[in-house]
Amino acid sequence: xxxxxxxxxxxxxxxxxxxEAIDYLLGSLPSDHIEVVVAVVFPGSPFGRRLGFKDKAVSxxxxxxxxxxLHYGLRxxxxxxxxxxxxxxxxxxxxxxxxxxxxxxxxxxxIERIMAYRPDILVSIGxxxxxxxxxxxxxxxxxxxxxTSLLPRYRGLMPTFWVLKNGERETGVSVFVVDEGIDSGDIxxxxxxxxxxxxxxxxxxxxxxxxxxxxxxxxxxIRTNTMTRLPNPSESSTYVxxxxxxxxxxxxxxxxxxx
Numbered sequence: 001x002x003x004x005x006x007x008x009x010x011x012x013x014x015x016x017x018x019x020e021a022i023d024y025l026l027g028s029l030p031s032d033h034i035e036v037v038v039a040v041v042f043p044g045s046p047f048g049r050r051l052g053f054k055d056k057a058v059s060x061x062x063x064x065x066x067x068x069x070l071h072y073g074l075r076x077x078x079x080x081x082x083x084x085x086x087x088x089x090x091x092x093x094x095x096x097x098x099x100x101x102x103x104x105x106x107x108x109x110x111i112e113r114i115m116a117y118r119p120d121i122l123v124s125i126g127x128x129x130x131x132x133x134x135x136x137x138x139x140x141x142x143x144x145x146x147x148t149s150l151l152p153r154y155r156g157l158m159p160t161f162w163v164l165k166n167g168e169r170e171t172g173v174s175v176f177v178v179d180e181g182i183d184s185g186d187i188x189x190x191x192x193x194x195x196x197x198x199x200x201x202x203x204x205x206x207x208x209x210x211x212x213x214x215x216x217x218x219x220x221x222i223r224t225n226t227m228t229r230l231p232n233p234s235e236s237s238t239y240v241x242x243x244x245x246x247x248x249x250x251x252x253x254x255x256x257x258x259x
Contacts, residue, residue, distance in 0.1 A: 005033060006118060007122070010039075010122055010127035012128045015080070024209060034219050034223065036096050037117045040098075040102055088100070097117060099114065106132040106135050122136075122142070123144045124144065124146070126146075136180070145176055147176065149171055149173075151174040151237075168195055171193050172190060172192040187232050199257040199258060201259040
């Protein structure tokens with residue numbers, strides 16, 4: 001009998017896009033070959049910043065303006081009142097054992113709790129912490145991360161915003177091996193996504209969906225020991241940070257839309 005690859009997911013309670021993506025992933029995994037044995041869910045930090053609720057609201061309003069704030073504020077309130085498609089709900093319906101009270105994933109007691117489920121590999125999907133070697137190397141086959149850009153370009157935060165603002169004709173997704181750098185590990189799977197006239201919301205959904213398929217491809221290659229590592233050279237990299245108000249104004253000036 002073939003041995004399944006046991007995967008542990010590290011993610012966050014993002015109220016906008018991750019539940020749909022993770023639901024698609026869990027429904028598409030070849031269950032005869034890959035089993036998700038645990039999920040670690042951190043508090044949500046959509047749009048790339050880990051802040052308290054009040055600080056996050058103020059930062060979002062100042063940076064993105066009142067229309068963006070109202071749109072996502074109403075969506076946030078709706079998701080809180082109707083949690084049927086929340087990350088936690090999706091994991092519950094799929095009967096995935098879930099850990100929600102870890103604040104520092106790199107702490108020894110946190111690692112012990114995660115590894116009690118005996119994952120062969122850890123997979124970060126929007127995991128909003130910086131991971132250290134003691135966690136990265138805890139699972140026998142290491143840790144993967146999904147990044148929604150064509151690495152080594154657009155390492156960092158909110159790549160879908162930046163590729164639209166900068167007028168790129170294509171973007172993509174990269175599944176890579178996590179190391180202690182920022183989006184700097186070897187690439188296992190990379191897929192290209194053409195940019196047409198998508199809003200940022202549409203591009204986020206598209207890259208998330210393509211990214212889930214790329215993750216499945218990477219996990220299957222690891223399970224069968226057929227993976228090929230591609231370089232992710234720092235000398236060719238670009239790094240993007242959280243946008244400023246001036247960046248958002250330029251985004252609008254170029255005719256781009258958030259939703």
